[in-house]
Amino acid sequence: MTNSERMIEGISEGNRRALGRLITLIESTRIDHREAAMDAINQLHKPKKNTVRIGISGVPGVGKSSFIEAFGLHVIEQGHRVAVLAVDPSSPKTGGSILGDKTRMEQLARNPDAFIRPTPSAGSLGGVARRTRETIIAVEAASFDVVLVETVGVGQSEYAVADLVDMFVLLVAPGGGDDLQGIKKGIVEMADLVVVTKCDGDLIPAANRAFQDYRSALHMLNPGSSGWIPKILKTSAHSAEGLDEVWSAITEFHKMMGETGALDAKRADQATSWMWDEVTSTLLKRIKTASVQVRDLEAAVRNGDITPSEAAQRILSDFER
Ligand code: GDP
Numbered sequence: 001m002t003n004s005e006r007m008i009e010g011i012s013e014g015n016r017r018a019l020g021r022l023i024t025l026i027e028s029t030r031i032d033h034r035e036a037a038m039d040a041i042n043q044l045h046k047p048k049k050n051t052v053r054i055g056i057s058g059v060p061g062v063g064k065s066s067f068i069e070a071f072g073l074h075v076i077e078q079g080h081r082v083a084v085l086a087v088d089p090s091s092p093k094t095g096g097s098i099l100g101d102k103t104r105m106e107q108l109a110r111n112p113d114a115f116i117r118p119t120p121s122a123g124s125l126g127g128v129a130r131r132t133r134e135t136i137i138a139v140e141a142a143s144f145d146v147v148l149v150e151t152v153g154v155g156q157s158e159y160a161v162a163d164l165v166d167m168f169v170l171l172v173a174p175g176g177g178d179d180l181q182g183i184k185k186g187i188v189e190m191a192d193l194v195v196v197t198k199c200d201g202d203l204i205p206a207a208n209r210a211f212q213d214y215r216s217a218l219h220m221l222n223p224g225s226s227g228w229i230p231k232i233l234k235t236s237a238h239s240a241e242g243l244d245e246v247w248s249a250i251t252e253f254h255k256m257m258g259e260t261g262a263l264d265a266k267r268a269d270q271a272t273s274w275m276w277d278e279v280t281s282t283l284l285k286r287i288k289t290a291s292v293q294v295r296d297l298e299a300a301v302r303n304g305d306i307t308p309s310e311a312a313q314r315i316l317s318d319f320e321r
Contacts, residue, residue, distance in 0.1 A: 004040055011142045012045045014081075016115055019142045023117060026134045041134055044141035051140045052254055053147045055161040057187065058171030060152065063197035065104040066237035067171055068148055072105070074243040075146050076113045083115040083144035084108070087132050087151045087161050115144050129160040130281070133274055136164060158187050163270055166263060167253050169193045169246075172214060174206035188214075189221055193231050193249050200236035207234055226262035228253055287319045 001009070010018025025037040058064045072082045084105070108114045117135065136147050149165055151157045162168050170191035188194070194214050199207035211234055218230045231249050235242030257263035288294055297311040 004036065004043075008040055008043050008045075011138065014143045016142070019115065019138060022138050023135050026131050026138065037134065041137055044137060047140040047143065047145060049143070049145045050254075050258075051145045051147065052250065053136060053149065053165040053167070054250060055149050055151065055158070055165040055168045056171065057151045057158050057161070057168070058173075058197075062171045062173045063237055064150060064171055067195070067197055067235065068150060069105040069108045070237040070240055071235075071243050071246060072108045072114055072148065073111065074240065075247055076111060078247065080146045081113045081115075081144045082108075082146045082148065083117070083139035084148045084150060085117050085132055085135055085139070087128055087149060087157050087164075115139055115142070128157075129164065130274075130277060132161075133164055158190060162190055163273060166257065166266065167192045167250060169195060169250075171195050171197050172210055174198050174203045174210050188217060191218075191230055192228055192253060193233065193246070194218060195242075195246060196232065196234045198236060198238075199234040199241060200239045226257055226266075227260065228256060228262075287315060290319055293318055 007018045007021055011022060022037065022040055025033045025040065028034065028037070056064065056068060068084055072084060075082050105116055109116050117139075132149060136149070139147055147165075149161050151161045158168075168190050170187060170193070172194060174196065196207050196210045196214070199211075211232060215232050218232055221230060233242055233245050233249060235246060254263065257266070294315060297306065297315060300306040301308050301311045
């Protein structure tokens with residue numbers, strides 16, 4: 001048995017060491033690692049169970065890690081295995097990734113039915129999204145049937161994550177939702193489910209206010225083409241209130257989308273967009289390395305000696321030759 005075969009075997013048995021090894025290959029920038037990762041991904045076994053892919057977004061401080069920990073444990077109690085991944089392109093700049101600190105979800109991290117992977121520490125949003133896509137396939141092959149993809153809730157990464165998951169959940173904190181707490185309107189519009197966090201103790205009145213505000217905001221939105229009407233729910237990670245309702249809404253969404261064929265259609269669209277992303281990024285890399293002129297032309301464009309489109313034409317015709 002080769003190392004790679006052992007790794008694939010291990011993953012299919014749900015072995016987290018083997019899974020970790022593959023994800024390390026997936027995250028590597030070395031060409032031989034990338035090739036090995038791609039090879040392994042192609043050989044992975046299809047998951048035995050239907051999988052659920054959920055994007056979870058919310059601004060820092062909203063209670064994401066507390067929610068994911070409490071919710072993850074709840075879902076495990078229902079007989080599932082939960083993987084938590086993160087997309088946070090801001091982390092290389094700020095130096096701290098959203099999942100870098102595993103102690104944030106200590107209990108969940110210790111649970112044998114949970115797998116938590118910190119954010120890859122470098123790379124562009126496109127690169128991070130691509131690695132996350134492959135990592136989703138890997139954790140599913142290791143029988144983690146509920147995949148939570150966490151993101152920071154402040155911008156572009158939500159759009160990338162929406163292209164990786166079945167359902168998008170937005171967390172909001174108690175308080176006035178007048179300005180919708182600085183969350184971009186586009187992000188609220190993407191939500192299939194809005195979850196008000198910290199609905200406990202003194203925060204209950206403020207949580208109710210947020211609930212009302214977001215409910216009216218959601219009412220103004222059109223249901224997505226799939227026919228699902230976005231929901232809003234109240235939860236508390238501290239008292240475990242509302243977690244079951246969140247899981248019910250997710251399973252209801254999945255059932256409905258499964259029955260109408262919308263889920264298959266969504267995943268099919270995502271698969272083709274993955275394919276084209278792959279073509280684009282591979283081609284770009286090849287063009288950049290194949291043409292010796294690239295650097296000279298880049299410099300010439302910078303200096304204004306040649307127009308960008310002229311330089312682009314030359315690079316492409318050089319590559320085609
Ligand atoms: P994140 O930055 O979005 O991951 O948020 P955290 O989960 O780290 O929580 C931010 C703060 O909100 C912490 O001080 C938590 O103790 C608090 N918090 C999180 N969940 C709850 C909750 O359910 N109830 C209350 N009262 N506080 C919470």
